[in-house]
Amino acid sequence: MSVLPPVRKDRIIGQLPKCFNRGAALNTDDEFHNKVKTACQQQRTGTVGRFKISKVIVVGDLAVGKTCLINRFCKDVFDKNYKATIGVDFEMERFEVLGVPFSLQLWDTAGQERFKCIASTYYRGAQAVIIVFDLTDVASLEHTRQWLEDAMKENDPTSVLLFLVGTKKDLSSPAQYTLIEQDAIKLADQMKAEYWALSALSGENVREFFFRVASLTFEANVLAELEKSGSRRIGEVVQINSNSNNLYATSKKKQTNCCQ
Numbered sequence: 458m459s460v461l462p463p464v465r466k467d468r469i470i471g472q473l474p475k476c477f478n479r480g481a482a483l484n485t486d487d488e489f490h491n492k493v494k495t496a497c498q499q500q501r502t503g504t505v506g507r508f509k510i511s512k513v514i515v516v517g518d519l520a521v522g523k524t525c526l527i528n529r530f531c532k533d534v535f536d537k538n539y540k541a542t543i544g545v546d547f548e549m550e551r552f553e554v555l556g557v558p559f560s561l562q563l564w565d566t567a568g569q570e571r572f573k574c575i576a577s578t579y580y581r582g583a584q585a586v587i588i589v590f591d592l593t594d595v596a597s598l599e600h601t602r603q604w605l606e607d608a609m610k611e612n613d614p615t616s617v618l619l620f621l622v623g624t625k626k627d628l629s630s631p632a633q634y635t636l637i638e639q640d641a642i643k644l645a646d647q648m649k650a651e652y653w654a655l656s657a658l659s660g661e662n663v664r665e666f667f668f669r670v671a672s673l674t675f676e677a678n679v680l681a682e683l684e685k686s687g688s689r690r691i692g693e694v695v696q697i698n699s700n701s702n703n704l705y706a707t708s709k710k711k712q713t714n715c716c717q
């Protein structure tokens with residue numbers, strides 16, 4: 458029995474959302490991986506869809522627009538007044554991907570130096586890292602390397618999905634945008650991150666971006682579950698009988714999630 462209300466209609470993902478720029482994308486597939494589609498159809502997604510919550514951390518310089526970005530997506534609001542995040546804050550977003558419930562825990566961290574040490578204690582266990590810069594501020598793009606390094610001290614670089622996100626697109630002129638985008642794409646490529654440009658003020662690309670984060674995180678989680686389960690069907694009870702009295706039973710126990 459579920460105590461949660463149904464997932465909002467505008468959080469249902471049935472197709473893999475497109476990347477923003479094919480030159481700086483985590484993948485350019487048109488559809489979810491076949492294995493993932495089959496696993497979802499057969500309800501063999503293991504811990505994904507039951508108790509798994511994926512942690513996503515949002516980092517970047519102060520005032521680049523991290524909080525506004527999260528608030529635009531989660532609450533559909535925009536505040537033009539700057540209120541620094543002190544330490545961290547988080548929002549939960551529930552999705553349904555290919556018919557499977559899936560939740561993201563979005564951690565909004567402080568960019569101000571004096572709050573950074575508090576914020577960095579929450580970096581651990583992230584499945585996706587969103588590194589934000591301001592499209593009108595080249596220095597904030599340059600600093601993304603340092604943000605990446607700090608986030609990766611606490612995480613496994615081989616399994617974390619990275620996104621490099623330029624905000625305040627509404628404020629940049631086409632010429633300024635073209636210039637900074639070239640550098641951002643180069644950097645995203647070096648970091649192995651997916652690049653996006655958006656605006657929390659106008660809402661341009663915000664929903665598309667978070668749908669992409671949810672979808673790629675979901676896909677990675679299901680693939681990892683499938684790999685873990687190997688040949689056995691995930692989520693099933695496995696019994697190995699021998700002629701002696703040995704009986705090993707692996708029940709569908711909650712997997713330890715080292716995220717928090």
Ligand SMILES: Nc1nc2c(ncn2[C@@H]2O[C@H](COP(=O)(O)OP(=O)(O)OP(=O)(O)O)[C@@H](O)[C@H]2O)c(=O)[nH]1
Nearest residue numbers: 520521522523524525537539542568625656657658
């Ligand atoms: N024009 C415009 N302004 C934005 C946009 N996003 C954020 N801002 C403004 O930029 C300022 C900083 O935004 P925040 O979201 O608070 O920045 P932050 O990155 O969370 O800052 P810290 O919490 O200190 O790390 C605010 O005054 C916002 O109104 C945007 O897309 N367009």
Ligand SMILES: [Mg+2]
Nearest residue numbers: 523524541542
């Ligand atoms: Mg903030």
